[in-house]
Amino acid sequence: MVCCFLTVFTAFSQQSIVDVNGTKDFNNAFALYNNKAYAAAQKIFEKIQEKAQKSSSLKADASYYDAMCAVKLNQTNADQKVIDFVEENPTSNKKNKAYFNVANYYFANKKASYALKWYQKVNVDLLSKEDQKELNFKMGYGLLVTDNLTLAKGKFLPLINDAKYGNDSRYYFGFIAYKLEDYGVAESTLKEIADNKSYKAEISYYLLDISFKSGKFERCITVGKELLKTSKRKDISEISKIVGESYFNLKRYEEAITYLKAYAGQGGKWTNTDYYQLGYVLYKQNDFENAITYFNKIIDEKNAVSQNAYYHLAECYLNLDKKTEALNAFKTASEMTFNLEIQEDAALNYAKLSYEAGNPFQNVSDVLQNYLKKYPNSSAYKEINELIVSSFIHQQDYQGALDYLKKKSSLDNGTLLTEVSFYRGIQLFNDSKYQESLSYFVKGKESKDAEINQKALYWEAETLFRLEKYEEAATKYTSAKRFLKSNKEEFSLIDYNLGYSYFKLKDYNKAISSFKQFLADGQYDKSINEDAYVRLGDSYFATRNYADAINAYQFVVKNSGADADYAAYQIGMSHGFRDESVEKIKALTSVVNDYKSSSLKDDALFQIANTYIKIKNNEKAHQAYDRLLDNHPKSSFLSKALVRQGLLYYSDNQNKKALDKFKLTVQKFPNTPDAIQAVNNAKNIYLDEDKLDDYVAWVKKLDFINVSDDDLDNSTFVIAERKYFEGKNNYGTIFTLNKYLEKFPRGTHSLKANYYVADVLFKDKQFDAAIANYKIVLKAGTSAYSEDALAKLSQIYLEKENFNDALPLLERLEQEAYATENIQFAQSNLMKGYYETKGYKEAISYAKKVLSINKDKNSLIEDAKTIIARSAIKTDDFVTAQEYYTALEKNATGELKAETLYYNSFFKNQQQKFEASNKIIQELIANYSAYKYWGVKSYVIMGKNYYSLKDAYQATFILENVIKNFSQYKDIVKEAQIELTKIKETEAKTNNSIIQKN
Secondary structure, eight states, rough: OOOHHHHHHHHHHHHHHHHHHHHHHHHHHHHHTTTTTTTHHHHHHHHHHSOOOOTTTTHHHHHHHHHHHHHHTTTTHHHHHHHHHHHHHHHTHHHHHHHHHHHHHHHHHOOOHHHHHHHHHHHHGGGEEEEEHHHHHHHHHHHHEEETTTHHHHHGGTTTTTTTTTHHHHHHHHHHHHHTTOOOHHHHHTTTTTTTTTTTTHHHHHHHHHHTTTOOOOOHHHHHHHHHHHHHHHHHHHHHHHHHHHHHHHHHHHHHHHHHHHHBBBTTTHHHHHHHHHHHHHHTTOOOOHHHHHTTTTSOSSSHHHHHHHHHHHHHOOOOOTTHHHHHHHHHTTTTTSSSHHHHHHHHHHHHHHHHHHOSSOOHHHHHHHHHHOOOOTTTTTHHHHHHHHHHHHOOOOHHHHHHHHHSHHHHHHHHHHHHHHHHHHHHTTTTTTHHHHHHHHHHHOOOSSSHHHHHHHHHHHHHHHHTTTHHHHHHHHHHHHHHOOOOOOGGTTHHHHHHHHHTEEEHHHHHHHHHHHHHHHHHHHHHHHHHHHHHHHHHHHHHHHHHHHHHHHHHHTTTOOOOOOOHHHHHHHHHHHTTTHHHHHHHHHHHHHOTTTTTTTHHHHHHHHHHHHTOOHHHHHHHHHHHHHTTTTTHHHHHHHHHHHHHHHTTTTTHHHHHHHHHHHHHSTSSSHHHHHHHHHHHHHHTTOOOOHHHHHTTOOOOOOOHHHHHHHHHHHHHHHHHHHOHHHHHHHHHHHHHHHTTTTTTTHHOOOOOOOHHHHHTOHHHHHHHHHHHHHHOSSTTTTTHHHHHHHHHHHHTTTTHHHHHHHHHHHHOOOSSSHHHHHHHHHHHHHHHTOHHHHHHHHHHHHHHHSSHHHHHHHHHHHHHHHHHHTTTTTHHHHHHHHHHHHHOOHHHHHHHHHHHHHHHHTOOHHHHHHHHHHHHHHOOOTHHHHHHHHHHHHHHHHHHHHHHHHHHHHHHHHHHHHHTTTTHHHHHHHHHHHHHHHHHHTTTTTTOOO
């Protein structure tokens, strides 16, 4: 027994010693805790936990205060320490206190929502009555800040009469009722503590707002004005808003303005309703300009407020005579169904304005027809119905008018049909769609209106002329002359065009008569007059009436016309045919010396040399040939000049010089008729000098000469050439020519044969087949056939849009061509080809050449200016682009006119002339709606203009409609979307109603 007792005592004694030491440490730590030395206390409590026996009260107490220290020190693991304490000591009487203390600590540190979760763990029944009140109050506040208003209300209700928590609880209870829109309870509760200094300012505002929401607007005005005298700056905005809206609701609009303007918004942002109210009160004061600045801020929302706003916005625009802007606002209002009366009236106004001002997004006729479909019982039905046909014509949608008239057949419509057909024909003609326009002019001739009938007759002839159907054109022009009773300017060129038709038909006597009639009728455009004199001269020249030809040409020379060099050349040739050699040489010398850029210099020099030979002045002849050879290395006359100069030397017994010229001809122009002639002439010299072996040795080196087969070669070719000139059987001609080429691929006539084959194939429209033969002709160098081959082969490539192959040929054609038409053809297509291949610098260079040379070809001048303008845009040279687009705009028609108007608006936008830019766009929309691309593209500029003019509504409306209605123009839609996003991002900074999409 003694032994056992001692064992137990020993164990008890050891435990007591630990607890005694631990208790001492605990007391020290507790003292530190009470002195708020939480960090120092915590370290001791942690050591006690390590040493104290498990399940001992000392360990539990140390764990509790360790957790409390963690809470006080705001340590991240404080929550976990409290939880660990509770889990390890589930029966501890400190558990409830731990929850309560932790919650109170967070509450005291203004972390009410965090405190709430701890309050919810507290067992209320274990708390004293005072602690229960404290718990309810603080839980109520935590529920309030976490927006659990109904639960919070239940916590505050039992405390509203408490001595300690009563006033605060009454305030929060009343505030919650206010938030829950239980205004009766809120008002009665808050009034009881309205004089409480702590809440007086807030309660005054809530009671004011409650009065407003209860419709007590007079009281709001009275109370609100008084409050504004003593309110803090932060409250002035909200109180002013209530006063302003109260005036608004009482329809005392003028008095509302000042107070509505004083509102600063929520976080600096207004809503669409805010903008509407201020816009409306200004509208009611007829201050339309300022009303617009608020109405047009309302974007990105559809409700009754916005429908009203857009309707009144439209009225404001109308009062300021801004019809296009009003049109857009009426359209938006008409698409909303919140107020059906407003919707129908807006739709009617939208339809009428579409007719009056044009519609940028829909065909006017469609708008009008859609209105009648939607509102068949409208009192305006008849009025709108009458506008439909007029709208087609007004918008120049003549095809639409024709389709509509054909559906709605009547006597009146039949009369209109012929007139509209004529206008559609003119529209197609202006777009160079001549074949399509012809049938419309024929229909127009059926018109009973004499003026329309005459015009249709004349433009039918014009169309046939443009289609190069000269015989039919001449007949129609002649018929038109008999019936035309008007001296309108549009008919003034009838004799000029008639003369050209006869000229093209080689009926020169009739051409002479027409050109003379044209010139006798009066003075027209200088360049046209001069061209008429040139063609009159050509007609006299063709009929061998050289004296009259000279007189006609001299008019052009004296007036320094565009074709003065050509006229001077023709004067020289005319003198030549009259055997007036001196006068011929004088005229041709003026071509060489007086016209720096003339393409006829080489022609003139060749003729001068030949004329000097004729009058036996060989020295002068050589000088002219040498000048030709030195200054015009790409002339088509080089081979002939070399041969003739060789013959001249030969006739003067200068055989060596002659032989040099003949050999140079063979070297530079092998396989050409001139080379063959040079070989034959050289043969004579070798024979004269008894050097036949030298001749044979030389000829053997020439792969196009076969001495032994000459006779067979010539005989075979004569047969093929005869078939070519007969022109009866293209297939047979080609077969015979190819047979010759197979037998004599390098024969004497192979160059000519290849040209003939190509020519037949080209005329038979077998363009692909012609290419190879044309290439062979061109490979031989400059020849009698090279100019035509260059023109035809480049034409084939151009029709295929194969600019890479066409451009080198056109450049060569420009240098080598004799015919003015071919030079013009080369230059005009070089400018177009370089533009299409993005060689904008070269395109501009050739366009300027075209402008410098062609003064009378209006269509060519227009093309050149267009190329320069477009190329300048591509290279961001806006100064040049504006210059040429401005020049084009004066006379442009059809799609080109739409393009010039677009760029006019673009340049005005760049110069920040936004209103001027919009006016141009409105003209484009009103008059050129048929050219959708340019119209739609201009809308994006219009959107930018409106935003720069601070009209966000118009800007977003236009851009949204571009995106919605014109998906076929992806490049434009993309640009519109970028601009729209920018605007909405900017507007969202001040407008809470705008929804930003990520």
